Amino acid sequence: MKLLKVISPGPRTTVQDAGRRHYQKHGLAQAGPADRVAFLWANKLLDNPLGAACLEITLGGLEVEALAGLTIALTGADAQPRVNGRPVSNWHTLHLSAGDRLSLTTASCGRYSYLAVGGGFRSPVLFGSQSVVVREQFDALQPLQAGDELAGSDRGYSPDRVVPASAQPDYGLHLPLRLIAGYQYEQFSRADLTRLLTSDYRISAQSDRMGYKLEGAALQTPPPGIVSEGIALGSVQVPGDGVPIVLLQDRQTVGGYPKLGTVCAIDCYRLAQRQPGQTVRFELTDLATAQNERALLERQFRQTTWTPAGDELRWSD
Amino acid sequence: MITCVSDDSMLIRLGEVIEPSLTSRIATYCRAIEARFGDWLIDLVPSYTTILVVYDPLRIDFRGARRQVSQLLADTTLSDTQETGAGAVHDIPVYYHPECGPDLQTLADAKGLTIDEVVDYHTSATYQVYAIGFLPGFGFLGSVDEAIAAPRHRSPRDRVPAGSVGIANRQTAIYPKASPGGWQIIGRSPTPMFDVESLSLLQVGDRVRFHAVSRDEFRDLGGSL
Numbered sequence: 001m002k003l004l005k006v007i008s009p010g011p012r013t014t015v016q017d018a019g020r021r022h023y024q025k026h027g028l029a030q031a032g033p034a035d036r037v038a039f040l041w042a043n044k045l046l047d048n049p050l051g052a053a054c055l056e057i058t059l060g061g062l063e064v065e066a067l068a069g070l071t072i073a074l075t076g077a078d079a080q081p082r083v084n085g086r087p088v089s090n091w092h093t094l095h096l097s098a099g100d101r102l103s104l105t106t107a108s109c110g111r112y113s114y115l116a117v118g119g120g121f122r123s124p125v126l127f128g129s130q131s132v133v134v135r136e137q138f139d140a141l142q143p144l145q146a147g148d149e150l151a152g153s154d155r156g157y158s159p160d161r162v163v164p165a166s167a168q169p170d171y172g173l174h175l176p177l178r179l180i181a182g183y184q185y186e187q188f189s190r191a192d193l194t195r196l197l198t199s200d201y202r203i204s205a206q207s208d209r210m211g212y213k214l215e216g217a218a219l220q221t222p223p224p225g226i227v228s229e230g231i232a233l234g235s236v237q238v239p240g241d242g243v244p245i246v247l248l249q250d251r252q253t254v255g256g257y258p259k260l261g262t263v264c265a266i267d268c269y270r271l272a273q274r275q276p277g278q279t280v281r282f283e284l285t286d287l288a289t290a291q292n293e294r295a296l297l298e299r300q301f302r303q304t305t306w307t308p309a310g311d312e313l314r315w316s317d
Numbered sequence: 318m319i320t321c322v323s324d325d326s327m328l329i330r331l332g333e334v335i336e337p338s339l340t341s342r343i344a345t346y347c348r349a350i351e352a353r354f355g356d357w358l359i360d361l362v363p364s365y366t367t368i369l370v371v372y373d374p375l376r377i378d379f380r381g382a383r384r385q386v387s388q389l390l391a392d393t394t395l396s397d398t399q400e401t402g403a404g405a406v407h408d409i410p411v412y413y414h415p416e417c418g419p420d421l422q423t424l425a426d427a428k429g430l431t432i433d434e435v436v437d438y439h440t441s442a443t444y445q446v447y448a449i450g451f452l453p454g455f456g457f458l459g460s461v462d463e464a465i466a467a468p469r470h471r472s473p474r475d476r477v478p479a480g481s482v483g484i485a486n487r488q489t490a491i492y493p494k495a496s497p498g499g500w501q502i503i504g505r506s507p508t509p510m511f512d513v514e515s516l517s518l519l520q521v522g523d524r525v526r527f528h529a530v531s532r533d534e535f536r537d538l539g540g541s542l
Contacts, residue, residue, distance in 0.1 A: 024360045024371075025347070026517040027453040126513055136453055137494055138513065182322035227335060228448055228457070230362030230369025232326035254364050254450035254457075262323035290324040291374050298375055 002067045002149045003117055009144040010061020010104065014132040015123045018051030023127045024253045030233065031131035032249050034112050034209050034272035036265075037169070038076030040301045042116035044313075045073035045093050045161045050301055052120025053130040055144070057113040060104040066096035067149065071158040072117050077110025077171065077273060091163040093310075110171035110273045122151040133250050135210070161310040171273040174200075177246070178267050178285035179236065183259035184223055188238075192219040196260065196282050201244070205276040209250040211237075212271055214280070218242035223258045231255050234262035236282075246271060264290035266297060319383045322369070325359065327383060329368040329390070335459065337445040343368055344404055344522025349393050350386060357382065363521040364448040365457075404446070404522035409491065411482050411527050412535035413439070413504035417542055420501040424467050424484070435503065436529050438465045439482075444489060446523040454493035454511025456519035461489050473499035480505045480540060482527070507540030 006013075016039065019032020033039035033056055043052050055062070060079030071093055074081055078090040082103050088094055090113070096102065104113060123130045124140035132141040144150075185193075199217035206213045219242040231237070235247045237257045246263050248271075263271065264285060271280065304313035318330045329346070332339045343363045350361060350370065357376040362369035372382045413436045415421050425435045444458035451457075466487045474497065477483070481492045483500025492498060493510035506527075510518050519525065530538065 021359050022351075022361075023516075024362045024369075025449060025521065026511070027449040027451065027455055030360070140513070180321070180323055182320060183328070227333075227365045227367075228450070229328065229364045229367040230326075232323035232369060232371065234323055252450055253362050254448050262326075264324050287321055287324060287379060291378060294324055295375055 001151060001153070003070050003121075003152045004064040004150040005067055006144050006146055006148040006150065007063040007065055007101065007103075008061065008146055009148075010057060010059065010063075012058040012134070013062050013144040014056050014134065015053050015121055015130050015144075016056040016132065017053040017120070017130045019131050019249065020127050020129045024230070027253055028127055029133045029136065029250045029253070031129060031133050033114065034249055035076055035114075035269045037269045037297065038112065038273070039114050041091070041163050041167070042073045042075040042114040043120070044301050045075070045163065046071065046116055046118050046157070046159070047306075048116060048118065048120055052116065053123060055115040055121065055150075057104060057115060059111060060107045060113065062113075062115075062144075063101060063103040064150075066098055066100045066102070069095075069097050070117060071095050072102070072115055073161070074113065074115055075163065076113040077107035079104035079107040079113050089162070091168050093159055093161045095158055107275075109275070111275055112272060117152045118155040118157045119153040122153070133209075135250065159306070159310055161306060164312055169270070169273070171270075172278075175267070175270055175274060175278070175280045177263045177271060177280045177282050178290065179263055179282050180261050180287055180290055181284060182261035183229075183235070184226060185259075185261050187223040187258065188219065188260060189221050192221060192242075195219060196244070197284065200279045200281050203271075203274050203276050203278050203280065207276060209248055209272075211245045211247040211251055212274075213245045214243060216243070219244070225256045226258055228254045228256040231259070232262050233265060234268045236260040236263060248272060265294055266290070319387060321379050325374045326369055326371045327379060327386075329370060329386065330366060331368070332366045335365045335447065339366060340445050340447055341404070341522050344520070346390060346393060347521070349389055353389055354385065362450075364450075404520060404524060406443075406524045406526065407519065408526050408528060409506055409508050410530040410534065410538055411439075411504040411506045412532060412540060413482075413529050414532065417478070417481070417505035418503040420467075421503045424465065424501050424503060427467065428465060430464070435465050438462045439484075439489070439503065440527045440529055442526075444525045446519045446521055446525060448521060449517055449519060452493055452496055454517040454519065455490060456510070456517070456523075456525070458489045458525050460487040463487070467501045469499035470501070471499075473497050477502060478505065480507060482506055505535070505540060505542070507535055507538035
């Protein structure tokens with residue numbers, strides 16, 4: 001059934017589910033939410049399958065009208081949401097009646113907001129996924145436009161929930177980017193590695209779902225280009241100008257610039273929520289730490305249930 | 318050699334130099350990995366000398382994945398490679414003409430060749446598909462004869478039309494979709510390189526030949542100018 005009508009999509013709003021598997025060999029991007037943590041919370045608030053399709057809203061601006069009574073969940077960047085002009089809270093479930101208007105203004109902090117409905121949005125499936133990669137230009141996978149009507153199933157399920165305060169991140173904080181050394185790391189000079197690990201980098205305005213470009217201490221003697229190879233999520237690529245780029249969900253599948261290794265997945269999700277001008281600093285981590293933390297994050301969503309009050313999660317047996 | 322590159326990926330490096338025999342081994346290994354490790358395999362990205370293997374870190378860790386893949390590679394014998402390693406051969410029509418190949422004349426001039434000689438060089442080789450990337454269905458093919466090798470434009474064009482056939486150094490490729498691009502464009506093919514159902518026409522390990530067609534043939538084959 002039709003759930004929401006788009007009045008304005010804002011700067012960019014796309015449908016994202018967990019992303020694609022097994023399609024990179026065709027040159028298709030991995031896709032999926034830029035911030036998987038906020039995406040998982042949106043689905044968790046409604047007890048959805050954790051990969052259910054949500055709206056990913058870039059820098060606010062979205063305005064939608066409810067076409068039926070429904071419950072939504074809103075997480076991620078706080079774009080000062082309002083229902084019929086009245087402020088409502090981010091990181092909560094929200095009940096809308098037919099005709100209600102939800103509007104997001106600008107995100108003063110954070111970049112991507114996620115809007116979930118019970119059971120997830122319905123939209124075209126290509127490559128085993130509903131995720132939209134705008135640069136790939138597939139007719140069935142386009143960003144939202146004014147007038148679009150978004151469908152889903154109405155489960156008549158309307159819990160009152162809020163993400164525990166301790167789990168609501170502050171996207172305004174300076175961000176350490178934990179780097180797993182790999183790829184051509186050993187080919188960078190000692191001086192450049194020191195420069196990388198002791199300098200603050202600013203996030204450039206030229207940052208999007210493909211990658212976040214950084215500004216700051218350029219590496220002086222990056223190694224030359226390499227034979228093109230597969231690019232993992234979080235790869236820190238250093239082109240000839242010496243300024244690192246962190247590659248994210250919509251990155252190209254292969255590339256020939258030297259790479260320092262990868263930012264661990266959790267820090268990629270955090271990086272995606274930073275705005276241009278915010279600062280980051282690289283620090284080294286090891287694989288075991290990164291994998292343990294990632295596994296814990298994923299299990300927190302898979303192996304917990306909400307308390308009756310709906311403001312805390314309890315680990316299930 | 319298999320190294321960890323991220324918290325869910327490892328890189329298999331099978332050589333340092335680009336050569337066609339390596340590519341058929343890579344294609345064979347990819348098929349074997351896909352057939353065996355469906356339970357934890359998330360993605361595979363074959364390229365010139367490497368395979369990126371993306372695994373589900375909730376199902377297997379790096380050591381386990383590396384051990385299983387190493388064993389499989391050791392068990393995949395040369396005869397298997399010879400048997401299954403030969404990929405498809407694609408014969409791709411191209412309308413070589415300045416009206417859709419804006420760099421054809423300048424490339425010929427720079428190389429001291431006629432346009433017909435450039436076309437002869439481009440159509441006389443059989444190319445290996447070394448990697449797919451940049452855009453869905455964009456195959457990196459090599460190697461073009463040194464006589465027509467030419468570097469990318471210093472500043473890329475804002476829009477290269479779909480089907481455009483380009484050269485960058487000793488590589489050649491067909492743009493599956495309109496895109497910004499810096500390759501030297503010498504013609505246009507009517508052959509769709511990507512389809513949402515059948516996916517990329519080219520696969521790593523396949524081979525490609527080009528043949529010249531006239532403007533009318535190009536149009537009859539569905540090409541548009």
